[in-house]
Structure formats: C-alpha cells, structure tokens
Amino acid sequence: MKSATGSHTGTGTWLVQRATAVVLAVALPGLMIPFLAAMPLDFAGWQALFAPLWLRMLILLTGAALALHAWVGMRDIFMDYIHPTGLRLALYLAVMVTLAGSVVWLAAVLFGAALGSAA
Amino acid sequence: MKFRLYRYHPESGEKPFMQDVDLDLDPAGKMLLDALLAIKAQDETLSLRRSCREGVCGSDAMNVNGKNRLACITPLSELKQPIEVRPLPGLPVIRDLIVDMEPFYKQYRSIKPWLINDDPEPEVERLQSPEDRALLDGAYECILCACCTTACPSFWWNPEKFVGPAGLLQAYRFIADSRDEATAARLDNLEDPYRLYRCHGIMNCVDACPKGLNPTEAIGRIKSLLVKRRV
Numbered sequence: 001m002k003s004a005t006g007s008h009t010g011t012g013t014w015l016v017q018r019a020t021a022v023v024l025a026v027a028l029p030g031l032m033i034p035f036l037a038a039m040p041l042d043f044a045g046w047q048a049l050f051a052p053l054w055l056r057m058l059i060l061l062t063g064a065a066l067a068l069h070a071w072v073g074m075r076d077i078f079m080d081y082i083h084p085t086g087l088r089l090a091l092y093l094a095v096m097v098t099l100a101g102s103v104v105w106l107a108a109v110l111f112g113a114a115l116g117s118a119a
Numbered sequence: 120m121k122f123r124l125y126r127y128h129p130e131s132g133e134k135p136f137m138q139d140v141d142l143d144l145d146p147a148g149k150m151l152l153d154a155l156l157a158i159k160a161q162d163e164t165l166s167l168r169r170s171c172r173e174g175v176c177g178s179d180a181m182n183v184n185g186k187n188r189l190a191c192i193t194p195l196s197e198l199k200q201p202i203e204v205r206p207l208p209g210l211p212v213i214r215d216l217i218v219d220m221e222p223f224y225k226q227y228r229s230i231k232p233w234l235i236n237d238d239p240e241p242e243v244e245r246l247q248s249p250e251d252r253a254l255l256d257g258a259y260e261c262i263l264c265a266c267c268t269t270a271c272p273s274f275w276w277n278p279e280k281f282v283g284p285a286g287l288l289q290a291y292r293f294i295a296d297s298r299d300e301a302t303a304a305r306l307d308n309l310e311d312p313y314r315l316y317r318c319h320g321i322m323n324c325v326d327a328c329p330k331g332l333n334p335t336e337a338i339g340r341i342k343s344l345l346v347k348r349r350v
Contacts, residue, residue, distance in 0.1 A: 006311035
C-alpha cells in the first residue's frame with residue numbers, strides 16, 4: 001500500500017476561518033449599535049452616519065473578514081462535494097473573483113465620491 | 120416484533136431490497152443481536168457479522184433505525200417498531216448486513232497505529248507516570264467498529280482522502296502517548312486539508328460511538344497541536 005502523508009497545509013486556512021469568525025462575532029453586533037442608534041435614517045442621516053473614517057474602516061475590515069470566512073467555507077463545500085479537479089478549480093476561481101470583487105466594491109462605495117465628499 | 124431488514128445477494132443479480140420480518144419474541148432483557156440470530160435461525164440466508172456478543176469485538180456494527188450501533192448491546196425494548204436494520208452507510212455492501220471494511224482499515228493503517236520508539240529497548244517495560252497514562256483515557260478504548268467513521272458525512276464524500284473519526288482518534292492516541300517518539304512525523308502525516316481538515320465538527324461520531332468516546336475532542340487537540348507548532 002502506498003503510504004499516505006499530509007500536504008503540510010490546511011492549518012493556516014483553518015486558523016483564518018476561526019479568526020475571522022471571532023472578528024465577525026464581535027464586529028457585527030458592534031456595528032449594529034451605531035446603526036440602531038441612528039434609526040430612523042433619511043439620506044442626510046445615512047451620510048452623517050458614514051462620515052467618521054473609523055466606522056468606514058471598521059465596515060471594510062468586517063467585509064474583508066466576511067469574504068475570507070466565506071472563502072474558507074465555500075472551499076470546504078467544494079472539497080466535500082466537487083471531486084473533478086478542473087471543475088473545483090474553476091469554482092474556486094469564481095468564488096475568489098466574486099468575493100474579492102465584492103470587497104473592492106464595498107471599498108469603492110465606502111470611500112467613493114458620494115460618501116467621500118460628505119466626509 | 121416487526122423488523123425491516125436490508126437484504127442484498129449479489130449473486131442473484133437483484134437490487135438490494137427491504138424485507139419485512141415478523142418475529143415472535145419477548146423483547147424483555149434481549150438485545151437486537153438476539154433477535155437477528157433468531158431470524159437467522161428461521162432463514163439461514165441472512166448474513167451478518169458477530170462474535171463476542173457483548174460490545175467488545177465491534178463486529179456487529181449496523182445501522183438501526185437510522186443510527187449506527189452495535190446490535191449486541193442495543194436493547195430491543197428501546198427500539199421503535201418496525202425495527203429497520205441496514206448495513207453501515209458509506210461502505211460497499213458485500214451481502215445483507217456485511218460491509219467491506221477495507222476503506223476504513225486503510226485509513227486506520229495510514230496513521231501508523233503502533234508505538235514508534237527507536238530508543239534501545241529497556242530491561243523492563245517502557246514505564247509511564249500515572250499522569251501520562253491518564254492522557255490515553257478516552258482514546259485507547261476504541262474497538263474499531265466503524266460506527267463513528269461511517270456516520271461521518273465527510274467520510275462519505277471523501278473516503279479515500281479523509282482519515283475519519285476513528286483513525287484520527289487513534290492518531291491522537293499515539294500522539295498523546297509519552298512513550299511514542301514520532302509526534303512530529305505523525306502531525307506531518309495528518310496536516311492536510313483532506314486527511315484532517317475535512318472534519319467540520321459535525322459530531323455524528325460522538326453521537327454514534329457505542330463506547331461513549333469523543334473523536335471530535337481528539338481531533339480538536341490535534342488541531343491545537345498543529346496550531347501551536349505553527350504560530
């Protein structure tokens with residue numbers, strides 16, 4: 001029998017999933033507070049809420065953590081169920097592009113002209 | 120008592136089917152294995168593995184009313200009728216309730232389930248302190264019945280790549296053993312997205328283990344050791 005051995009990877013990915021889970025558990029309820037405090041929101045209210053740089057940075061960091069967490073989760077699902085290597089790689093790529101694109105889009109929304117001018 | 124038994128005879132060319140069986144038996148104090156042997160006495164074509172009939176050998180693991188259990192220590196009185204008995208899921212069926220355990224054993228062999236110590240043999244036994252010996256409690260009692268591994272969806276999807284809860288519990292048993300010197304090599308052997316990290320903490324293994332062991336906890340300890348040597 002051919003002896004099986006590990007590829008010496010996987011621990012980092014698992015740690016990323018755990019670490020981002022902690023970030024999300026803290027940041028998501030934390031972010032709810034300023035939003036709930038500012039309710040009900042009109043357009044001017046929204047602009048004022050997003051004005052502080054730290055809040056936009058926090059939202060971007062939370063978004064990045066969510067993307068990383070989702071990446072590990074989607075990778076796990078594909079490793080479980082999608083066995084043809086080529087198809088799995090293609091799906092990895094699609095998820096990576098979608099998640100990275102979403103984070104860039106989030107950054108563009110947060111630091112783009114509309115909010116940037118209000119800051 | 121009413122039973123529904125999974126039957127499969129490959130030489131007949133027929134597909135597997137569920138057979139309804141009525142058995143005149145008082146369930147008081149009897150185990151499922153007693154009923155299956157009584158059914159086999161009526162119909163000798165029913166095939167199953169069994170040996171010690173007291174939960175020590177692990178041969179009569181099967182899926183009973185949807186849960187993997189040892190027939191010999193499953194009281195008939197606690198089972199809802201009709202009692203549906205199937206072979207262990209996730210392994211190829213050879214006949215009736217007999218599965219091919221080779222995929223399970225292959226993963227077990229891959230973790231080198233023996234003590235690795237290249238030191239010269241001492242005059243007496245390789246002694247352990249009571250504290251070191253206590254680290255093996257909850258890990259050495261596994262009887263390799265495969266109830267846990269065949270209850271694990273990660274093993275169903277990747278039986279060639281994922282070691283499975285029984286194999287990982289045994290891997291931890293030797294990692295935790297103070298007399299074993301191959302800890303680093305054992306961790307190398309396991310550090311892999313498939314071999315170890317297919318475990319998502321579903322904990323079907325803990326639910327299924329007829330010996331009350333906790334493979335998920337052992338897997339968590341392996342992960343902790345891997346993190347400690349990395350960060």
